[in-house]
Amino acid sequence: MSGVQSIERAFAILRCLAGGPGGVTELAERVDLPKSTTSRLLSTLEGLGVVDQVEAGGRYSIGQGMVEIAAAALPGRHLVAAARPHLVELMQTTGEAAGLSVADGDDVHYLDQVDSESQIQVHDWTGERLPCHATSSGLVLLAYSPQAVIAKYLARPLVSFTSRTITDPARLAERLELVRHDGYAWILEEFQDGANSVAAPVRNRVGDVIAAVHAHGPAFRFPGDRSPVDVAALVQQAAQRTQAAHDAV
Amino acid sequence: MSGVQSIERAFAILRCLAGGPGGVTELAERVDLPKSTTSRLLSTLEGLGVVDQVEAGGRYSIGQGMVEIAAAALPGRHLVAAARPHLVELMQTTGEAAGLSVADGDDVHYLDQVDSESQIQVHDWTGERLPCHATSSGLVLLAYSPQAVIAKYLARPLVSFTSRTITDPARLAERLELVRHDGYAWILEEFQDGANSVAAPVRNRVGDVIAAVHAHGPAFRFPGDRSPVDVAALVQQAAQRTQAAHDAV
DNA sequence: GATACTGTTCCGCTTGGCGGAACAGTATCG
DNA sequence: CGATACTGTTCCGCCAAGCGGAACAGTATC
Structure with missing residues (x-):
């Protein structure tokens, strides 16, 4: 795919999370990216509220921010x-x-x-x-x-x-x-x-x-x-x- | 915000679209970005299926891809x-x-x-x-x-x-x-x-x-x-x- | 205490993403 | 019908955003 790499990577991570919560290492393996890259992308997504970190230093899951955006398409x-x-x-x-x-x-x-x-x-x-x-x-x-x-x-x-x-x-x-x-x-x-x-x-x-x-x-x-x-x-x-x-x- | 800029911009656009469909120029104004940047971000989001372009060269709206991801958080x-x-x-x-x-x-x-x-x-x-x-x-x-x-x-x-x-x-x-x-x-x-x-x-x-x-x-x-x-x-x-x-x- | 994992932070490097300019298409106006 | 004014798209030189390897800090297990 030839779009904006960071966005494609972020959504690859989000799609993994749609299947259930996961940690940085697990997600990095699934999206085939270094842990540092994956951690940075997750940190940004968390800042936006579209993922939540279940507890500090722990697993991530889809957040309310995603739901609020998707609600527009799913009334x-x-x-x-x-x-x-x-x-x-x-x-x-x-x-x-x-x-x-x-x-x-x-x-x-x-x-x-x-x-x-x-x-x-x-x-x-x-x-x-x-x-x-x-x-x-x-x-x-x-x-x-x-x-x-x-x-x-x-x-x-x-x-x-x-x-x-x-x-x-x-x-x-x-x-x-x-x-x-x-x-x-x-x-x-x-x-x-x-x-x-x-x-x-x-x-x-x-x-x-x-x-x-x-x-x-x-x-x-x-x-x-x-x-x-x-x-x-x-x-x-x-x-x-x-x-x-x-x-x- | 100090996360990945492209991802923050993409979600700024998605949040605008959550309020209703919009065109490139309108969205560019609302997220305060050049049209070329906005167009490129939208193109990537469309490729991922998280926005749809209502018709070629026309308005964008939130897509099914968003709904599928958000469904994980909203059963x-x-x-x-x-x-x-x-x-x-x-x-x-x-x-x-x-x-x-x-x-x-x-x-x-x-x-x-x-x-x-x-x-x-x-x-x-x-x-x-x-x-x-x-x-x-x-x-x-x-x-x-x-x-x-x-x-x-x-x-x-x-x-x-x-x-x-x-x-x-x-x-x-x-x-x-x-x-x-x-x-x-x-x-x-x-x-x-x-x-x-x-x-x-x-x-x-x-x-x-x-x-x-x-x-x-x-x-x-x-x-x-x-x-x-x-x-x-x-x-x-x-x-x-x-x-x-x-x-x- | 050593080992093995986790997630986070740092930092030098490079290339991904930027944005201005130009372009193509369409609608409107005189 | 030509000029104008909008739209969205593409191009391309530039640079700083994002990259990823390495190191680090914390925790769990043996």
Whole structure:
């Protein structure tokens, strides 16, 4: 790599620490640097608060400074609280499960789900990661990602989950264009036979998409007789209210 | 600051980006560096994946690489899913609200809460931050923090919330020693009049404390006639089961 | 007490990183 | 449409920031 050497070295150390705390000698061996160099880099990182030395002369670990910086890219936690009442409302107006998710690498990560009161429910995905191209939230999060992220996603193999899953990159790119145009994404049995879902974006103050709200249910009754556009509007409303609640913090 | 200049500059840029995306010229002004220097630093950070350029020749933002590194220090999200059934069980066995929280800077951050079925409930703290020294979870998280973190916390003013809040650093240090010894922390009306709580640590595979599980309820009935040690044991059990579920991912 | 480890500090050396200047691309204005 | 004003990128001579080996201080083990 031909960037700034000190920064590359510092992040090599940080990536080692992401796997668990370590001492100077151990880290020096893992990043293949002299102990003096490693110690100096760690000392700088500690001064910045992005690593902590567990005790004087001891092991180092990832510090709060890292978390504070990364929080900008990973809004997740406060969103759960902000979203919850609006997910409950969405569940009540659609009669189906409602959920919240964020982008997480190439996947969509489900943060929360409010289950419907129906006897027949869909799976609770909270805490799980799913691929973007086969889920409504994933399509929303991917559609509003930077072009470089989209290009990288389209370049990887697109796994088929049902006979309806889109696995052609060109068709997926068209689909993402449609999502940006409509402001929501419907998927019909593309991830699971018998399950449909619709998602809409949650934005931050500057307009970047930071999460997605979705509703999902069994294909035989969701959207059922209702207009898909009307159901999508309910999800968009829940997303906008989540955004307003999140902004108010 | 007298550390490695390039690393300090890189993190100055990252901290600016934590406030929202920005272009080279804007960031250069904010960190008071020439554009060429700023561009070179950003290029290196982009190569490492810790920033993304939103589009070629455009604005930069915090990238997934940052999130991956910071995730080591902030286990939070998967914990909510892992903890939930054990919080439900804890609520049922104690009859009081149960919750999950993590350290967040000098505060304790409440990730989730399961409310009791009682007509008289305590406040739902989900999504909120509270000071460590006045909450049972905060005492647990602080007790198992690095010594430097504890020293820094003890050095700051300790705000009083009730007449029972500990505000003397020496007494707080003793209290933390007791928490480490017992393996749990009780607080009795130290944060709010009329509210008690007890917390226990959740650890990761290498034994570091990553979260706390707690139960809390009105002082007139919690712990009530029950032995505080027995109630604490229930919380410890929920914490251990949360840990096992989290490890299984 | 000797040995073997750890992390830290020192310091001469060299090359990595610096920043000003120039460049290429794009948008706006008259 | 040309001039102007911005943006981000690249180049390159210079120098001081960062390097790494050696020495040091502290601690644990035998």
